[in-house]
Amino acid sequence: QLYTVPFGPTTIQTVCPLILDKYIELRYGKRSPCQYPFADGIAEEFSVRLPSSIDEATNVTEVVVRDIFQADRSQAEMNFALENWYVPKKQREEWWKQRGNQQQMVYTDQIPNLNKVEVDNSMSAGCRWGMNNTLKVIGWNAERGTFWNKFYGMVDSMDDIKEPHVILMNEMDIGMARSGNVHTVRRLAHKLGMNYAFGVEFLELTRGTREEQESTEGQRDALSLHGNAILTKCIIGESMILRDPLDHRYFSDKAHRGINANGYEVRLGGRMGLFARIFEQPVKTLDFEEGKLPTDEGYYNYLNRLPPHFVVGNVHKLGESKNNRKWLWNYYGFGHPPLNSTLYEGKGIDLPTQQKGVIIQGDFGPKFCALGGLTKVNKNSDKTFRVKCLPNGKANIGPLAADYFCTNMKSNHPVKVTPSCDWSNKNSPLTLADHAIVSTVVQGREDAARDIT
Numbered sequence: 001q002l003y004t005v006p007f008g009p010t011t012i013q014t015v016c017p018l019i020l021d022k023y024i025e026l027r028y029g030k031r032s033p034c035q036y037p038f039a040d041g042i043a044e045e046f047s048v049r050l051p052s053s054i055d056e057a058t059n060v061t062e063v064v065v066r067d068i069f070q071a072d073r074s075q076a077e078m079n080f081a082l083e084n085w086y087v088p089k090k091q092r093e094e095w096w097k098q099r100g101n102q103q104q105m106v107y108t109d110q111i112p113n114l115n116k117v118e119v120d121n122s123m124s125a126g127c128r129w130g131m132n133n134t135l136k137v138i139g140w141n142a143e144r145g146t147f148w149n150k151f152y153g154m155v156d157s158m159d160d161i162k163e164p165h166v167i168l169m170n171e172m173d174i175g176m177a178r179s180g181n182v183h184t185v186r187r188l189a190h191k192l193g194m195n196y197a198f199g200v201e202f203l204e205l206t207r208g209t210r211e212e213q214e215s216t217e218g219q220r221d222a223l224s225l226h227g228n229a230i231l232t233k234c235i236i237g238e239s240m241i242l243r244d245p246l247d248h249r250y251f252s253d254k255a256h257r258g259i260n261a262n263g264y265e266v267r268l269g270g271r272m273g274l275f276a277r278i279f280e281q282p283v284k285t286l287d288f289e290e291g292k293l294p295t296d297e298g299y300y301n302y303l304n305r306l307p308p309h310f311v312v313g314n315v316h317k318l319g320e321s322k323n324n325r326k327w328l329w330n331y332y333g334f335g336h337p338p339l340n341s342t343l344y345e346g347k348g349i350d351l352p353t354q355q356k357g358v359i360i361q362g363d364f365g366p367k368f369c370a371l372g373g374l375t376k377v378n379k380n381s382d383k384t385f386r387v388k389c390l391p392n393g394k395a396n397i398g399p400l401a402a403d404y405f406c407t408n409m410k411s412n413h414p415v416k417v418t419p420s421c422d423w424s425n426k427n428s429p430l431t432l433a434d435h436a437i438v439s440t441v442v443q444g445r446e447d448a449a450r451d452i453t
Contacts, residue, residue, distance in 0.1 A: 074190065075183075075186060075187050075190045076182065076183070076187075077183070077186065078174060078175060078183045078186075078222075078223065080118045080120075081118065081174050081175065081183065081223055081225060082223070084112060084113040084116055084118070085111070085112060085113060085114070085116075085200055085203075085223065085225060086112070086223065087111060087112070087203060087224070089220065092203070092205055092224060095107050095205055095268065096205040096206065096266055099205070099251055099252060099253050099266045100251065100252045100253060100254065102248045102251075103251075104246045104247075104248055104250065104251035104268060105245060105246060107251075107268050108246055108268045108269060108270065111200075111203055111268060111269070114200060114243075114269065115199075115241045115243060117197050117198065117199050117239040117240070117241060117274065117276075118196075118197065118198045118199075119195075119196075119197045119236050119239055119276075120186070120189070120195060120196055120197075121195045121235055121236055121282070122195070123189050123190065123192075123193055123194055123195050123196070124193055124194055124195050124232075124233045124234070124235075125282075126233070126234065126235055126279075126280050126281045126282065127165060127232065127233035127234040127235075127278075127280055128280060129165070129280065129308075129356075129444070130165070130441070132443055133356055133443055133444040133445070133446065134412060134441050134442065134443050134444070135165045135166065135310055135356075135357075135359065135441065135442050135443075135444065136163065136164045136165050136166075136439070136440075136441050137164060137165065137166045137167075137168065137312070137359055137361065137405070137439065137440055137441070137442065138155070138161050138164045138166070138167045138168070138437060138438070138439045139167075139168045139169075139314070139361035139362065139403055139405065139437070139438045139439070140167070140168075140169055140170070140403075140420065140433070140435065140436075140437045140438070141169070141170040141171050141316075141362075141363050141385075141402075141403060141433060141434075141435035142169050142170065142171055142172055142184075142420075142432070142433050142435075143171050143432075143433035143434050143435065144171055144172070144173050144176065144178055144179045144184070144208075144226075144433075145169070145171065145172040145173050145179055145184030145185065145188070146173075146178065146179040146180070146184070146432075147422070147430070147432040147433070148172075148184045148185075148187055148188040148191075149187070149188075149191065150422045150430070150432050151188065151420075151432060151437075152188060152191045152192060153422075154418070154422075154437070155167075155192065158418065160416045160418055160439055161416075161418055161437060161439050164439070165232060165233060165234060165278075166230065166231070166232045166234070166278065166312050166359075167192075167194070167229075167230075167231040167232070168228075168229075168230055168312065168313070168314035168360070168361040168362065169185070169228065169229040169230075169231070169314060170228055170314060170316045170362055170363050170435075171226065171228075171316070171433075172184045172185045172198070172226070172227060172228070172229050173225065173226055174198070174223050174225040174226075174227075175221060175222035175223025175224060175225055176204065176207070176208070176221050176222075176223075176224065176225070176226065177207055177216040177219040177220060177221050177222075178207060178208050178212040178215065178216055181219075181221070181222045185198045185229040185231070186198075188231065189231050192231065193233070194231040194232055194233055195231070195232055195233070195234070195235065195236050196229055196230065196231045196232075196236075197229065197230045197236050197239045197274060197276050198227060198228070198229045198274075199227050199228050199229075199239075199241045199272060199274040200225050200226070200227040200269060201226055201227040201228060201269055201270070201271065201272050201316060202225075202226045202227070202250075202267040202268065202269040202270075203224055203225065203226075203267065203268045203269050204221065204224040204225070204226055204265070204266075204267055205224070205266040205267060205268065206264060206265060206266050207219070207221055208261070208264070208265060209261040209264050209265060210261070210262065210264045212264075213264060226267075227272075227274075228272065228273070228274040228314045228315075228316055228362075229274070229314065230274060230276055230312060230313075230314055232278050232312070234278040234279060234280060235278065235279045235280070235281060235282050235283065236276050236277075236278055237276065237277050237278070237279060237283060237285035237309075238276060238277045238285045238286060239274065239275065239276040240274075240275045240276070240331060241272050241273070241274055241275075242272060242273045242275065242318065242324060242327050242328070242331075243269075243270045243271070243272040243273075244270050244271045244272065244318060244319045244321075244324075245270060246267075246268065246269060246270040247259070250265075250266075250267045250268075251266060251267065251268060252266070253266055271316055271317045271318055271319070272315075272316060272318060273313055273314065273315035273316070273318045273360070273362070274313060274314050274315075275311065275312070275313035275314075275331055275360070276311075276312055276313070277306070277309045277310070277311055277312075278309060278310050278312055279306075279307055279308070279309045280307070280308065281307070283306065283307055285306070286302065300333075300335075300351060300352065303333055303351070303352035303355070304352050304353045304354070306352065306354055306355075307354060308354045308355075308356055309354065309355060309356065310355070310356050310357055310358070310359065310444060311331070311332055311333065311355065311357070311358040311359075312358075312359055312360065313358075313359075313360035313361075313362075314360065314361060314362050315360055315361075315362035315363075315364050315368065316362050316363050316364070317363060317364055318362075318364060318368065320343060320365060320367055320368055320371050322343065324371065325337055325343055325371050325372065328371065328372035328373075329346075329348065329372060329373055332348055332358045332372060332373065332374075332408075333350055333351050333352045333355050333358075334348035334349060334350070334351060334372075334373050335351055337373070343367075343370075343371055344367055344370035344371060345370075346373050347373055347375075347408070348372065348373025348374060348408045349408070350408070350445065356409075356444025356445055357407065357408055357409035357442065357444040357445060358372075358374060358406075358407060358408050358409070359405065359406070359407040359409060359442050360372070360374070360405075360406050360407075361403070361404065361405045361406070361438070362403070362404070363402055363403055363435070364402075364404065366401075366404065368404070368406065369404060369406035372406065373408065374406035374407055374408050375406065375407060375408065376404050376405070376406055377404070377405040377406070377407060377411045377415055377440055377442075378401065378403075378404050378405060378415045378438070379414065379415070380401055381401070382401055382415050382417050382438070383397050383398035383399065383400065383401050383417070383436075384397060384400070384401060384402050384403040384417055384435055384436040384438060385397075385398075385400040385401075385402050385403070385434060385435050385436070386398070386400070386434045386435075387419055387420050387421070387431055387433065387434055387435060387436050388431060389419060389420075389421035389422075389423070389429040389430065389431040390429065391426060391427050391428070391429060392423075392426050392427075393423050393426070395419035395421050397417065397419060397436050402435070403435055403436065403438050405438065405440050407442050409442040409443055409444055409445075410442065410443045411440055411441070411442055411443075412440075412441040412442065412443050413440065413441055414440075415438055415439070415440045416438065416439045416440070417436050417437070417438055418436060418437040418438070418439065419436055419437075420432040420433045420435065420436055420437050
C-alpha cells in the first residue's frame with residue numbers, strides 16, 4: 001500500500017513512512033520522516049513532530065501520516081502568494097530581457113496586487129500587553145530569511161529576545177531558490193505560534209547576488225518574491241503598504257553601488273514600509289484600497305471607536321519625501337503634519353482615544369523617525385551592520401549604525417543589540433544575516449475612558 005506524504009510544496013507516494021524510516025535508520029544510520037529538503041538525517045526535523053510511542057493495537061500509521069501531512073502542508077502553504085502575486089516564469093524572463101530600458105514602473109504596474117498585504121490571524125487567538133501597557137519588540141533585517149529556523153531557536157532560548165509581542169522583519173523570501181523555495185515568514189510564524197502580515201517589496205528577476213546565483217545554479221525560483229513582515233501574538237488589522245517609485249537602477253544589470261549587487265540583482269517593485277494596528281482580541285477593521293488612505297474626520301471618529309491598540313510598522317529604505325510624511329502622519333493617527341514646518345519638525349500625538357502609541361523599526365536613514373513625528377530610540381553607538389560571527393561566542397558588528405526603532409512612547413530600557421549568530425558549532429559559527437537583531441520594550445499610554453455605544 002502506498003501513502004501520500006508531503007514533499008516540499010507538493011506530495012509524493014511512498015511506502016508506509018514508519019517502515020521507510022526504519023529502513024533508513026537500519027540501512028544508513030539516519031532518521032528522516034520523509035521531509036523535503038532532507039536534513040543531515042541526524043538532527044530532528046524541525047517541521048514535523050512524530051509520536052513518542054506507537055500503540056500497535058490502533059492504526060497509528062494513518063494518524064501519523066495525516067498529522068505529518070497537515071502540519072507540513074500548513075507550513076508549506078503559499079496559496080495567498082499564488083493567488084495574488086504569481087507572475088509566470090515566462091513573463092519574469094521577458095521582463096529580465098528588457099532590463100535597463102528605464103520602463104521599470106510600466107512593468108511594476110503590471111505585477112498583480114503588488115500593494116495587497118497577506119494577513120494570517122489563525123496562528124494566535126490573541127495576546128495581552130505587558131504590565132503597564134508595555135510591548136516587547138524585536139527587529140531584524142534577516143537577509144532573505146534563509147535561517148528562519150535558527151532565528152526561532154534564538155527567540156525561544158535567549159532572554160533578551162524571548163517572548164516578544166511583535167517581531168518586525170526586512171528581507172524575507174517567498175519562493176526563492178536561495179532560501180529553499182519556501183514561505184520563510186509563514187514557516188517562522190508557525191514555529192513561533194504568531195500571526196503574520198507580509199508585503200512584497202520586490203519581484204526578483206534573477207536568483208540574487210553573484211554568490212546566490214552560483215550556489216543555486218540549475219535551480220529556479222518558484223515565485224521570486226522578497227519583502228517585509230510583521231509577526232505578533234496579537235491580532236493584526238488595518239495593514240497598509242507605503243511604497244516609493246522604483247529607481248531605474250534597480251532594473252539594471254549595470255553595477256550601481258549599494259543598489260543592485262553590482263548588477264546581479266534585477267528587480268521590479270519598490271522600497272516600502274509595511275504598517276498595521278495590533279489588538280489583544282479579534283476586531284473588525286477597515287480594509288484600505290490600494291494607494292488610498294482615509295484622512296477625513298469620519299475616519300478619525302472610526303479610530304476613536306476601536307478597542308485599545310498599538311500601531312506597528314516595518315520600513316526598508318523608504319524615502320524621506322513630503323508625500324511619505326503626509327501618509328505617515330495620517331496613518332499613525334497624528335492628523336496632518338504641522339503647517340509651515342520643515343520635513344522633520346513636529347512631534348506626533350495619538351489622536352485616537354484608545355491608541356496606546358506607535359513604534360516602527362527597520363533599515364532606513366536616521367532622520368526617517370522625525371519625518372513621521374517619532375523619536376529615534378537607538379544610540380549612535382548601537383552598531384548593527386555588518387555582522388561577522390567568530391568562534392567561541394564572539395562577534396564583530398560594525399561599522400554602521402542602522403536598524404532603528406522609532407516611537408512616540410517611553411522606552412523602558414535601552415535598545416539591545418544581539419549578534420545574529422548560531423554558535424552551536426563553537427569553532428565554526430554560522431552568521432545568520434549581515435544585520436544584528438535589535439530589541440526594546442516600550443510603554444504605551446494608559447486607557448482613556450470612552451463611550452463605545
